[in-house]
Amino acid sequence: MGEADLPVTPDVAWGARARPSASPLVEGIRRLRRSTTALLGAGIVAVLLVVAIFADVLAPRSPIASDQTHTFERPSWDYPLGTDQLGRDMLSRIIHGTRISLLVGVSSVLLALFVGVPCGMIAGFYGGRVDTVIMRAMDLILAFPIYLLAIILMVIFTPTAGLIGTMKVTGAIAIVRIPIYARLVRGSVLSIKEKEYIEASRALGVRDPWILLRHVLPNCLAPIIVTTTLGIATSIIVEATLSFLGLGTQPPTPSWGWDLKANVAFIQANAWLSLFPGIAIFVTVLGFNLFGDGLRDALDPRLK
Amino acid sequence: MRTYILRRLLQIVPTVLMITFVVFVMMRSVPGDPVVSLLGDAYTEEDAVKAREEYGLNKPIVVQYGIWLGKLVQGDWGVSILTGRPVLQDVLIRLPVTLELIVLSMAVALAIAVPAAIIGALRQNTWADYTATSVAMIGVSIPEFFIGVLLLLVFSIGLGGFLPSSGWIYLPGTCPTVVCGASLWGNTQHVLMPAVALGVGRAAILTRLLRASMLEVIRSEYVTTARAKGLSERPVIFKHALKNALIPTVTVMGLQIGFLIGGAIVVETLFAMPGLGTFGIDAIIARDYQQVQGFALLTALAFVIMNLIVDLTYTFLDPRIRYA
Numbered sequence: 001m002g003e004a005d006l007p008v009t010p011d012v013a014w015g016a017r018a019r020p021s022a023s024p025l026v027e028g029i030r031r032l033r034r035s036t037t038a039l040l041g042a043g044i045v046a047v048l049l050v051v052a053i054f055a056d057v058l059a060p061r062s063p064i065a066s067d068q069t070h071t072f073e074r075p076s077w078d079y080p081l082g083t084d085q086l087g088r089d090m091l092s093r094i095i096h097g098t099r100i101s102l103l104v105g106v107s108s109v110l111l112a113l114f115v116g117v118p119c120g121m122i123a124g125f126y127g128g129r130v131d132t133v134i135m136r137a138m139d140l141i142l143a144f145p146i147y148l149l150a151i152i153l154m155v156i157f158t159p160t161a162g163l164i165g166t167m168k169v170t171g172a173i174a175i176v177r178i179p180i181y182a183r184l185v186r187g188s189v190l191s192i193k194e195k196e197y198i199e200a201s202r203a204l205g206v207r208d209p210w211i212l213l214r215h216v217l218p219n220c221l222a223p224i225i226v227t228t229t230l231g232i233a234t235s236i237i238v239e240a241t242l243s244f245l246g247l248g249t250q251p252p253t254p255s256w257g258w259d260l261k262a263n264v265a266f267i268q269a270n271a272w273l274s275l276f277p278g279i280a281i282f283v284t285v286l287g288f289n290l291f292g293d294g295l296r297d298a299l300d301p302r303l304k
Numbered sequence: 305m306r307t308y309i310l311r312r313l314l315q316i317v318p319t320v321l322m323i324t325f326v327v328f329v330m331m332r333s334v335p336g337d338p339v340v341s342l343l344g345d346a347y348t349e350e351d352a353v354k355a356r357e358e359y360g361l362n363k364p365i366v367v368q369y370g371i372w373l374g375k376l377v378q379g380d381w382g383v384s385i386l387t388g389r390p391v392l393q394d395v396l397i398r399l400p401v402t403l404e405l406i407v408l409s410m411a412v413a414l415a416i417a418v419p420a421a422i423i424g425a426l427r428q429n430t431w432a433d434y435t436a437t438s439v440a441m442i443g444v445s446i447p448e449f450f451i452g453v454l455l456l457l458v459f460s461i462g463l464g465g466f467l468p469s470s471g472w473i474y475l476p477g478t479c480p481t482v483v484c485g486a487s488l489w490g491n492t493q494h495v496l497m498p499a500v501a502l503g504v505g506r507a508a509i510l511t512r513l514l515r516a517s518m519l520e521v522i523r524s525e526y527v528t529t530a531r532a533k534g535l536s537e538r539p540v541i542f543k544h545a546l547k548n549a550l551i552p553t554v555t556v557m558g559l560q561i562g563f564l565i566g567g568a569i570v571v572e573t574l575f576a577m578p579g580l581g582t583f584g585i586d587a588i589i590a591r592d593y594q595q596v597q598g599f600a601l602l603t604a605l606a607f608v609i610m611n612l613i614v615d616l617t618y619t620f621l622d623p624r625i626r627y628a
Contacts, residue, residue, distance in 0.1 A: 140326070143319055145607055147566025148584075148600070152327065155588050156334050237447050241570055244449050245585060257449075264453060264574065271457050278450035286445035293441075 031298040038294020044287030052098040059092035064252040072270055081276050084263060090273065093254040094280050100255045101284055104170050105236035109228055111174035116181025117224065121212055123182065124189030135186065138179035146176045150238060154247040165249040169242060173235050184227055188220035222299040229292035233285045240281045256281050305619070305626075312615070316608045321373075323604035324597060328369045331588075331596050337361065338385045338591045359385055361593075372597060381601075382594035391598035394583065399602070400478035401579035402568055404491075405498055409564070410557075412503025417510035421549075422541060424511070425518035436511060443508025448567045452501035452574045459497060467493055470576035498571045505567070506560060513556055517549040524548075550621050558614035565603055 032038050051058060060080075067087035075082045081090035123134040141149065153172035159165055192198065193216065201211050242248040243257025251258060256277040263273035339355045340347060356362045360371060375382060381392035424436040460469040473490030521527060522545055530540045569581035576582070580602065587595035618625045 140322065143323055143604075143607075144326075145562035145565040145603060147562070147569060148327075148603055150566075151569075151585065151588055152330050155591075156330060158335055233445065240447055241449070241566065244447075244570060245573060246589075260449065260453065264456075267453070267456060268461055271461065274453050275457075278447075278453055282442075282446050282450060285447075286442065289441060289445050 028298045032294055035294045035297060037290050038298065041287050041290025041292070041294055044283060045291055048098055048102060048284055048287060051095055052102045055096050055099055059089075059095040061089040061092045063088065063092040063096040063254045072266070072273075075272060082270070082272055084259070084273055085266060090259075090276055093259060094256070094276055096254040097256045097259065097277065097280060098284070100166055100249055100253065101236050101239060101281070103166055104173065104239040104249075105232045105284075105288070108170045108173035108235045108239075109177065109231045111170060112177035112231070113181055113224070113228060115174070116178040117185050117217075119178070120182035120185030120187075121189055121216060124186035125193055125208070125212060125216065131186075134182065138182045141176060142179045144176075146238075147241070149176050150242060151245065151247060154242055159247050159250050161250040161253045165253060169239055169248050172242070173238050176238075177231065177235065180227065180231070181224070184223055185220055188223065189216055192216050192219050226292060226296045226299060229288060229295050233288035233292065236281065236285050236288070309612075309616070312612050316605070316612070319608050320601065320604045323607075324600050325369055327600040328372070328593075328597060329365055331591065331593055332365055332368075334591055336591065338593060341590060342385055372594075376601070381598050384592050384595050386590055386592045386595075391594050394595070395580070395598050395602060396480045397484070398578055398580045398583045400474065400480065401472055401577055402572070402581060404475060404478065404495060405502065405568055405571065405577070405579060406564055408495060408499035409502035409506065409567075412499055413506035413510055416504070416507035417514055418546070420507075420511045421514035421518055422546065424515040425522060425549075426541070428519060433515075437515065440508040440511040440515075443504050444512065446505065447570075448501050448505055449570050449574050451504050452497065452571055455497040455501055456574075467497055472577050472579075494575075494577075498575045498577060501574070502564070502567045502571045506557075506564070509556065509560065510553055514549060514553045517552050518545060521545045521549045547621050551618060554614055554617050554621065558611055561607055561610045565607070 065088065067083070069087065070079070070083050071085055071087040073079045073083040073087075079089055079091065081094065083089055084093070119134050119138070123131040150172050153175060154169065157168040157172060159168065198211060198215060201215055206214075239248060239255075240257035240260075243255045244261045246258070246261070248257055249255045251262075260274045260277040260281075263270065263277070267274055337356075339352050339359075339361065342355060343351055353362075360368055363371075372382060379392075381390065381395065383390055384394070387394075420436045420440065424433045427433050455467075456469050459467040472494050474484050474486040475491040475495075476486040476488055479486045527540060527545055530544045531537075535544075565581075568579065569585050571577075572579040572581035573585065580599065583595070584599035584603070586592075587599055
């Protein structure tokens with residue numbers, strides 16, 4: 001959600017006021033390392049990645065095995081975060097839920113990126129009819145309130161459990177996010193293509209695909225990177241929301257949004273059950289937001 | 305100005321047609337059809353064919369859309385296949401609930417964001433600013449339904465049912481039929497938590513944006529001029545700085561409408577409110593084609609009209625912006 005206030009100005013890329021000695025990238029990283037909030041965000045993201053990768057080792061129990069003799073256990077030494085109505089260990093479900101959240105958050109944004117960026121580059125670079133066709137298609141997606149589109153897409157895909165179910169959610173979120181990249185990149189390309197170095201490459205007889213890849217793309221990378229980081233935060237919220245509405249990855253696959261919703265019914269006596277998944281979503285989104293904000297400040301010092 | 309509004313209103317028509325058509329086609333590509341749920345256990349292939357014929361579901365999709373549109377122009381929003389009730393009637397009962405929720409949540413958002421952003425910008429890099437920006441960062445990162453759950457825990461369960469956790473009582477004067485009860489206090493009790501849950505996230509986004517644009521505007525020359533000519537700080541901030549700083553904020557508020565509609569679905573589901581959001585999600589999941597079309601139509605209308613209002617707000621905030 002935070003990417004609404006992103007820089008759309010294209011030519012501020014890669015540290016406009018970088019010292020001549022250091023490369024813009026090095027300069028950007030140096031600024032990033034000075035920002036405590038960005039480091040905090042990066043730290044949270046790193047921990048979550050470790051949890052997601054080693055979920056099988058870290059989780060004390062199976063996230064899906066139910067135990068009718070231990071339902072609604074309060075948090076204790078044996079069950080640090082308690083158990084749900086099926087006697088499943090909440091801590092293990094939260095740990096395994098990290099996988100779904102990160103997988104959907106990251107892969108949906110990457111998918112949107114791989115479709116949206118080329119679309120925007122081609123539309124901006126060639127203009128004319130190509131531009132019209134591509135951008136009208138993007139406008140079509142943008143004309144929808146994003147949740148309406150994502151919900152209908154999920155109903156069409158029919159939500160299921162496991163990896164396939166996760167891929168469906170990824171696809172639905174990616175589709176609604178493609179236009180964001182296409183518009184962002186198109187805007188950048190429109191100004192970059194008028195630059196002398198592009199004209200020079202053309203005069204040298206360099207082919208279009210090479211110009212796009214070697215000269216245009218690197219110059220619109222900064223806003224893409226920032227949008228991607230903040231976009232992961234948004235995608236994680238959208239995933240949690242779809243799960244909350246019952247349209248995400250289906251049980252028994254552990255998903256934070258689903259767990260939160262399922263346990264709201266027992267909130268009166270067992271409040272902690274819906275608290276923990278909520279906190280997990282919050283911390284994850286916060287991590288990516290902090291990191292993304294730090295990246296923006298580092299890559300685009302003029303906005304600070 | 306008048307011609308501009310007229311032209312924009314005319315542009316609404318193709319957009320709404322497009323959205324409703326795409327939804328129409330998408331819903332019919334959903335696996336399974338409503339006839340199966342309509343007939344339930346008594347399903348036989350023969351009855352299904354008959355029912356499909358009765359509801360016109362055996363015709364080509366474009367023809368079906370044409371029929372829907374033709375009836376719509378005459379004020380007929382169709383009849384729900386599953387409940388048998390007219391869609392328009394159901395939608396009208398639910399519309400005031402969602403409208404009140406969205407308007408109040410925007411009010412909550414502005415009531416938090418404007419003071420927080422002004423304090424943040426005027427006292428940049430003080431503890432007040434750090435508090436405002438940190439709280440905003442936290443607010444951006446919490447999904448609406450979790451804020452809702454926290455509110456439920458505190459005000460419904462913690463305070464022994466001080467605020468009701470579900471249901472709805474209409475605001476006096478908004479109830480479209482005679483059967484629903486209305487009371488001001490009951491309405492306030494029911495709308496408070498949902499409106500805050502939906503508003504807090506928006507408040508956080510607006511605070512971040514407004515603070516940034518306030519910082520930019522405060523350093524501009526006309527603010528210096530206003531101060532130099534001896535204006536007191538209050539009119540400088542509110543008349544000169546805030547008004548200009550609001551322009552990018554209004555744009556983002558426009559972009560947030562799509563999220564607000566989704567947020568309404570979520571918050572209404574959590575608090576079991578009989579609004580359009582729950583109506584829409586139930587209809588989509590049950591594949592009640594007619595209800596989904598009604599929901600899509602209303603959502604599309606709300607979406608484009610809100611965007612138009614956003615564009616018109618610019619002319620109020622900055623008279624230099626004129627639409628011919």
